[in-house]
Amino acid sequence: MLQPAEHPLAALLQRLGRRGTLTAADQQAVLDLPQKLAKFRANDFIVREDDTPKHSCVLVSGFAYRHKIAGNGGRQIFSIHLRGDAIDIHNAVLHRADHNVQALTDVELAMIPVGAVRDIAASNPNVGLALWYETLIDSAIFREWTLNVGRRDARARTAHLLCEFALRLKALGTNGTNEYELPMTQDQLGDALALTSVHVNRTLMTLENEGLIERSRRSVKITDYARLAMLGDFDPAYLHLDTD
Amino acid sequence: MLQPAEHPLAALLQRLGRRGTLTAADQQAVLDLPQKLAKFRANDFIVREDDTPKHSCVLVSGFAYRHKIAGNGGRQIFSIHLRGDAIDIHNAVLHRADHNVQALTDVELAMIPVGAVRDIAASNPNVGLALWYETLIDSAIFREWTLNVGRRDARARTAHLLCEFALRLKALGTNGTNEYELPMTQDQLGDALALTSVHVNRTLMTLENEGLIERSRRSVKITDYARLAMLGDFDPAYLHLDTD
DNA sequence: CGACGATTTGAAATCAGTCAAGAGCAGTGG
DNA sequence: CCACTGCTCTTGACTGATTTCAAATCGTCG
Numbered sequence: 001m002l003q004p005a006e007h008p009l010a011a012l013l014q015r016l017g018r019r020g021t022l023t024a025a026d027q028q029a030v031l032d033l034p035q036k037l038a039k040f041r042a043n044d045f046i047v048r049e050d051d052t053p054k055h056s057c058v059l060v061s062g063f064a065y066r067h068k069i070a071g072n073g074g075r076q077i078f079s080i081h082l083r084g085d086a087i088d089i090h091n092a093v094l095h096r097a098d099h100n101v102q103a104l105t106d107v108e109l110a111m112i113p114v115g116a117v118r119d120i121a122a123s124n125p126n127v128g129l130a131l132w133y134e135t136l137i138d139s140a141i142f143r144e145w146t147l148n149v150g151r152r153d154a155r156a157r158t159a160h161l162l163c164e165f166a167l168r169l170k171a172l173g174t175n176g177t178n179e180y181e182l183p184m185t186q187d188q189l190g191d192a193l194a195l196t197s198v199h200v201n202r203t204l205m206t207l208e209n210e211g212l213i214e215r216s217r218r219s220v221k222i223t224d225y226a227r228l229a230m231l232g233d234f235d236p237a238y239l240h241l242d243t244d
Numbered sequence: 245m246l247q248p249a250e251h252p253l254a255a256l257l258q259r260l261g262r263r264g265t266l267t268a269a270d271q272q273a274v275l276d277l278p279q280k281l282a283k284f285r286a287n288d289f290i291v292r293e294d295d296t297p298k299h300s301c302v303l304v305s306g307f308a309y310r311h312k313i314a315g316n317g318g319r320q321i322f323s324i325h326l327r328g329d330a331i332d333i334h335n336a337v338l339h340r341a342d343h344n345v346q347a348l349t350d351v352e353l354a355m356i357p358v359g360a361v362r363d364i365a366a367s368n369p370n371v372g373l374a375l376w377y378e379t380l381i382d383s384a385i386f387r388e389w390t391l392n393v394g395r396r397d398a399r400a401r402t403a404h405l406l407c408e409f410a411l412r413l414k415a416l417g418t419n420g421t422n423e424y425e426l427p428m429t430q431d432q433l434g435d436a437l438a439l440t441s442v443h444v445n446r447t448l449m450t451l452e453n454e455g456l457i458e459r460s461r462r463s464v465k466i467t468d469y470a471r472l473a474m475l476g477d478f479d480p481a482y483l484h485l486d487t488d
Numbered sequence: 489c490g491a492c493g494a495t496t497t498g499a500a501a502t503c504a505g506t507c508a509a510g511a512g513c514a515g516t517g518g
Numbered sequence: 519c520c521a522c523t524g525c526t527c528t529t530g531a532c533t534g535a536t537t538t539c540a541a542a543t544c545g546t547c548g
Contacts (some may be wrong), residue, residue, distance in 0.1 A: 050481070068387060071477035074395030078387050090380045093373065098482045099382050100524065121373065125366035129337065132365070132376045135383065136334045140342050142386040143312060143322050150393040150438030151318030154504070194394030199504055201528060217513090233315035237294070238342045398536075429494065441537055445496060461545085489548105496543065506533070516523080 007031055008110040011084030011172075012058045016130040026126045035110040040103040046087070051099030053091040055111035059083055059175060063183050067191065068099040076149075077192035080104065080139055080184070082168055086134055092117035102194040105183045137240050144238040149194040152233060154203045159191045159232025162213065164239070166222055171241050178222035251275055252354040255328030255416075261373040262409045270370045277353040278362060290331070291345040297335040299355035304349030307427050311435065313401070320393075321436035322470045323385055324348065324428070326412055329380055330473040336361035349427045367396040380424055381484050388482040395440040395479060398447045403476025406457065410466055415485050422466035 007013075013030050016022060037060065040046055041125035046064060047053050066087070067077040071116070078099065081087045087101055092114040097157070144164075148157050148212050165182060169175050182189075187197040197205070207213050212228045214221040222228055251257075257274050266274070275389060281304065284290055290308060291297055293331040298423035298459050309330070322343065325331045331345055336358040388408075391400050409426060413419050426433075430448070434441040451457050456472045458465040466472055 066387075068391050070391055070395045072396065072400070074391075076391040076394045078390055079467070090383065093377050094380055094384070094484060096481070096484075098484070099387055110357070118373065121376070122369035125369075125372070128369070128372055128376075129362065129365065132372075133337050135376070135380060136338055139334065139379065139383045139386060142383060142390060143310075143343055146322055146386060146390045146393060147312050147314055147320040149390060150320045151314045152316065156316070186528095187526080195396070196505055197527085198506080198529090202504095205528085240338060240340075240342070430496095431494080440537055441495085442497090442538080445494095446536095449496085491548090492546090493523085494544080494546105497541085499539090501538070502522090503534105503536085505535085507531090509529085511528070512535105514523100516521100518519100518521085 008037055008060050008108075009033060009058060010034060012086060012110070014159050015084045015086075015134065016127065016154065018106050019130070021126055023156065024132065026124060029120060029124050030127060033112050034116050035112045038104070039107045040107050040109065042103055042105050044103045045100060046103060046107075046109065047091065047097050049097055049100050052095055053097055053099045054114060056089045056092045056114055057087050057101075057109040058119045058122055059085045059087055059110040060110050063104035064101060064107055065104050065192075066099055066108060070095050075191045076194065077188065078145060080165065080192070082172060084172065086131070088133055089131055090138070091119060104188070130206065133195075140232065140238045140240060145192075154193070154195055154199055155206060156218050156232050157195070158200065158203045159212070159228045161189070161193060161232075162207075162220060162222060163225070163229050163232050163234040164236075165220075166225070167239065169237050171239075176223055182218060182220045183197070184218070193226070252279060252281055252304050252352075253277060253302060255304065256330060256354070259328045259330070259378065260371065263374070263377070266374060267370065270368055273289075273364060273469050274371060275367050277356050279356045280362050281351045282355050283351065284351050286347055286349050288347045289344060290347060290351075290353065291341050292334065293341055293344050294413050295341045296339055297332060297341055298358060298377070300333045300336045300358055300361045301331050301333055301353040301355055303329045304309050304352040304354050307348040308345060308351055309348050309436075310343055319435045320438065321432065322389060323382065324409065324436070326416060328416065330375070330477060333361060333375055334379055334382070337449070348432070349380070384482045384484060389436075393476070398437070398439055398443055399450060400445045400476050402433075402444065403451065403456070403472045404478050405437060406435070406466060406477075407476050407478040408480075410469070411480050411483065411485070415483075422469055424464060426462050426464050428462070442468075 009031055013027055061083055064087055066079050067075055067078050069075050091097055111143055148160050163222045166178050169180050186200045190197040190200045208215055212224050214223055253275055305327055308325045308331055309321050310323050313319050313321050335341055365375055391405050410422050413424050430444045431441040434444045452459055456468050458467055
């Protein structure tokens with residue numbers, strides 16, 4: 001087997017395999033998926049609404065986000081994606097994209113032909129289930145974001161997002177601390193939280209003045225995780241990180 | 245083959261087969277799924293957050309909804325479900341429920357053991373893909389609701405929900421008109437739209453005064469669909485009704 | 489009729505939005 | 519090295535959509 005650490009699909013494999021249901025053959029089948037590496041610059045569109053994507057993408061490095069634009073011009077961001085996220089497997093099944101995927105930072109993507117995704121799901125039930133599982137976790141995150149935007153006030157919403165990001169970064173295993181780069185402008189944060197950038201700014205300052213976080217530039221340090229999680233009504237069960 | 249119209253899973257089969265990818269054998273396999281019929285009264289919980297469901301449910305008759313409750317007591321409804329909807333196939337894969345499913349009206353459910361769902365997905369790739377597809381449409385609806393709640397004002401939000409409901413009912417084939425029973429209290433509508441029931445009330449009255457809808461009791465008649473859809477920024481692409 | 493839940497209406501309060509201007513910070517180029 | 523440019527962040531004053539609180543009306547069902 002190839003060295004997972006060097007393979008473009010290594011992060012995906014780690015993700016798919018975390019429930020422990022993949023055999024060595026399954027794992028090899030994932031690594032053998034046809035793929036080519038592509039690079040996008042920050043702010044490039046990876047998928048546009050109404051596209052018929054030919055590839056499903058796995059994020060190899062960098063950050064990306066999914067969003068949709070309302071008729072009144074408002075943009076809603078649905079999710080932020082990290083290394084290892086299969087950001088549009090759904091397009092292998094749905095055919096027509098109903099929302100946009102955009103690069104938040106410069107990114108590297110492993111592009112897998114949609115037919116290959118469908119084929120591996122059909123021929124390899126373990127992998128198929130694991131892929132399905134990933135899209136269901138996406139779903140769970142969407143639901144939590146809907147709850148966040150619909151039923152929490154600005155402070156709680158913001159705190160919730162900061163906690164989610166911290167935990168997902170930790171789950172990647174690269175960063176054990178509660179300090180991280182949040183590669184988003186306050187405008188983008190606003191579109192994720194359904195707030196204006198002005199109010200995001202005021203809210204971040206409040207959190208900082210309350211001693212919950214420290215900031216400098218885009219770097220965030222959660223100085224009181226327990227209180228921030230409490231304030232943000234953050235219960236990570238929806239992330240399904242514990243391979244249930 | 246059994247008469248689909250009389251089989252509890254007939255509506256599910258119709259749903260799964262709409263893309264035309266199921267062979268006769270696939271269809272029979274779906275109808276052969278082990279299931280038992282269960283009835284719930286309006287407001288009964290079908291699945292509770294943190295449950296480990298033993299069954300996945302298909303809605304045979306009535307209406308159900310999915311929701312989650314925030315720490316501050318606010319409830320956010322994520323989706324309303326109609327006959328034929330597989331309201332918690334996701335629980336066959338995820339194991340632990342991260343949100344509630346509740347009966348909106350009296351309902352009949354076909355309860356399929358979660359193991360049987362996983363088995364048919366593994367042994368029958370066409371059916372597996374069709375099930376996956378259904379959960380992806382759920383996802384698409386969640387995203388649109390997030391956009392609705394996050395980026396549209398009260399009038400547009402409400403109009404959007406009314407249009408979605410009309411179209412999904414039409415897709416069921418039972419009702420070709422734009423008049424239907426909306427089996428929700430204004431309180432429940434508020435939880436779906438992230439508004440208070442008071443504001444839902446005012447907004448419905450506005451829509452009525454503007455000549456877009458007529459109401460009596462819970463019955464809604466869309467008198468000007470074109471304008472309502474325009475106002476609600478409603479583009480049904482996200483429902484993926486056209487078997488793309 | 490009486491009771492209960494749901495809907496409707498009114499008035500006051502508030503959270504977040506809008507508009508607008510200034511400050512900070514990188515990168516660019518002279 | 520510094521001025522310039524562009525973008526993001528910060529701040530203030532004002533506005534407004536929606537919430538809150540509270541009371542009245544309606545409809546249905548026993």
